[in-house]
Amino acid sequence: MADEYGRDYKREVDLSSQDVDLGQILAVESTPEQERRVLRKLDGYLMPLMGAAYFLQFLDKLALSQATLFNLREDLNMHGSNYSWASAVFYFGYFFWSWPSSYVIVRLPIGQYLACSVFIWGGILMCHAACTNWAGLMCARFFLGVGEAAIAPGFTLLTGMFYKREEQPIRQSAWFFGNCIAVLVGGLIAYGIGNISTTAIAHWKLLFLILGAFTSAYAIVLFFFLPNSIDTTVFLTENERAIAVQRTIKNKTGVLDNDKFKWSQAVQAFTDPQMWCLVLNSLTSNLCNGGITTFTSIITAGFGFTDLKALLMQMPQGAAQVVFLILTSLAVTWIPHSRVLAQIFNTLVSVVGMLLIWKLNPDEQVGRMVGLSIGIVYAVNLPISLSIVTSNVAGFSKKSVVSSLLFIAYCVGNVVGPQFFLASEEPSYPTGIKAAMSGLVLSIFFLVVLYFYYIYENRRRDRLYGRPEDMNVGAELQDELSNKTDTEIESFRYIL
Template identity: 75%
Template sequence: MTDENDLKYGFESPRNDFDIAQMLAMESTPEEERKVLRKLDFVLIPLMGTAYFLQFLDKLSLSQATLFNLREDLNMHGSQYSWTSAIFYFGYFFWSWPSSYIIVRFPIGKYLAISVFLWGGILMCHAACTSFTSLMIARFFLGVGEAAIAPGFTLLTGMFYTRAEQPVRQSAWFFGNCIAVLIGPLIAYGIGNISSAPIETWKLMFLILGTITSTYGLVLFWLLPDSPTKAIFLTPNERAIAIQRTLKNKTGVMDNGKFKWSQARDALTDPQVWFLVLNSFTSNLCNGGITTFTSIITAGFGFTDLKALLMQMPQGGAQIVFLILTSLACTFIPSSRIIAMVLNTMVSVVGLILIWKLNPADQAGRMVGLTLAVVYAINLPISLSVVTSNIAGFSKKSVASALLFIAYCIGNIVGPQFFLASEEPSYPTGIKAAMSGLVLSIFFLLCLLTYYIWENRRRDQLYGSPEAMTVGAELQDELSNKTDREIDSFRYLL
């Protein structure tokens, strides 16, 4: 039976191993909380990080396949290769909004696991493509399969970690992306040196990576939790502690399986959401082109096809270095998230300027430029931590995440169109478009920072300081499933 308190706080007791009264009555020691945090880090972060590693590895496979005669075998010409990248993001875009609804309505862990299993199968289907048209169909459905992953991991991070802990944890599972950039070329190089395979190398690559991904989806189905109350690796008492730890977030750790349309409207009228969306769009004008054409650009610097794969590895190294520095800065330096994102983006602008302006004969200098040009990509986990920390209400957060990734898709669709086939392999128009997108990204980030400062000061003047609140009041705010604009004590993290 659902009682009055259950409805008030947004979840039903039968779905949990404890109730509101138990949670309020129990007291946990710092050591017990640290033990729960260690368990979460030991299980959740590797699960999400490995999935994100596979996602970006699979995404890179198309670019790497161009060095193994994919375009020639499928008789692709002109701008067709650009569209194979764009159609992936059309699929991503198509499924982003339905996915934001499904994540709220159905068990999130199971939904994400099924998505991983299906996208692995779709990647294997790439090996059966015999024409540009069939490749376009496979790429579209691959985008559909991958659309839920990053928004879903963002919501899970918000469920299990405090606002102060989120930047490092978002960066930790995003670390899988950096590892994929670092060792993905090495994996492709190894596959490329298999001489006894009865099929083309690019087909073998899709089959191997797809099989690994689908198998991992089965692992996620067993281990990835739907909420703190469903984490099989925590005891009932530890699940209660996991919820208690995040009370001060006021962003919602639980939902009642109902999509709240009022929160969707709140998301659509919230200035912070639109600044985040515009930043996502402009920064991904760069991402779409650089990710899709990095192998061709690198080969254009004068490297052989297989060596061009290995020369992409420093990009992963640069991302790892800046990711560690940025996540630590965001954790230990107050109000530094948005400033860190601005600085990372400026580094990438400098890298693109090097590619654009250096003499084509300066192979080393232009490789340094390409290595620095990808640093902006590590802003993604920081922007996701902004969503989990500063947007309250489970439905609002899911809508905001969907909008963010819709903008991500549109940027990745538009960006490659500036990389003109007639300008291969230097693509000056594409490089300038990517650089312009990053400059606009800096502008929108500064707008977001200004809005947060203004709104926090306005709330302090209206409602006073939110510091002195009882545990019961914190619990009521946290489990009320209200939005950040409905909670008077909510303050935005910078």
């Protein structure tokens, strides 16, 4: 039997296969104040590191849309659907590397792997400035997608590694906050670059060069400070690392089992109903995302703004995302069983926005701008979806596969979505707007199915195994090290 501090819990589990001394970790005594200090340290280091990277990622992704206002299409002699495919091919690259990345990210030091990915994508973004035709741009966009493919799944795994299940939604939202800030200030940054007085280089080339250089420089920071695992975290002391492990043992999601890929867990991922609901939700919602993100600058200019002013008028979209991200991340943190419901609410708001763009007359500029601004609120669902993956998918390999499948669906939606934005309908794109709205409605359907599946599965497990009892640290650790997935652990219950 273990004493009240867990000094002898190593008797209850097999520690022989672990790379870290779990017996020593369990022997460390911690007070609530020490745990709070560790949590503050994690937040103070990890959230800014990941948030800044995600800020740069979305700035870089937004750059293509902004470059259209600096005569990118004219300079590269793009016609018809060329621009739609230039946007879509980025997601082909993302798709191409998403599945291999789910394997590689488990085999390599995750922090350094992500840092190298950031460095590569920054360099490829700079290569956009060397493009002289549509074919060259297509090639650059493909490899940019390859470079960015590992970032969001990697950050998802890191969040699951360092935080408790109940802490994860607001932390996923914290690093995703960089995305919202990029939407908010990205137009301002592009506006500033557009006002640089130069004739030596086209402004769209300058945009890619400046953003790419900043991205690659930031990768060096990530290389030295982004951790590979809890036991190698440079900003925590040895005792703090032990406390960090103790904090996440109750997750039962396999964060300590991160050194090998288990194919049995990969197979199980494909038979999990929650995976299909999450993936289909990602696919349908990104039918909207692909079109709106790609054509937002053109749509905004079509409301009657000049090209440079259209860049500034994208700022309300970022403000709307910031407001709804804060509201929903706080709601899902403090209101039990609200994660899926919050996603449904955000998607409904976006459906209203799409309706405003579609149905209002072209001369109703303010109303259509409001519609466009709230029409992208659905985007803040991504961190909530990722928190569901980190909280409700156990088994490190299974989690990496589900994360990758989620982003593969993300890619497919973003490839298909822009194809509904027909060049002959510029700048209002009624077919594209209707397709985007239809995707959001389907997204709501799959979220509703997911919500009731979780309710059903939790009640079924309660009937079969009884309600989970309060478990001591040794029992929790046994589940954590059991190499089992969420469908195999009898005491596992899904968070709604």
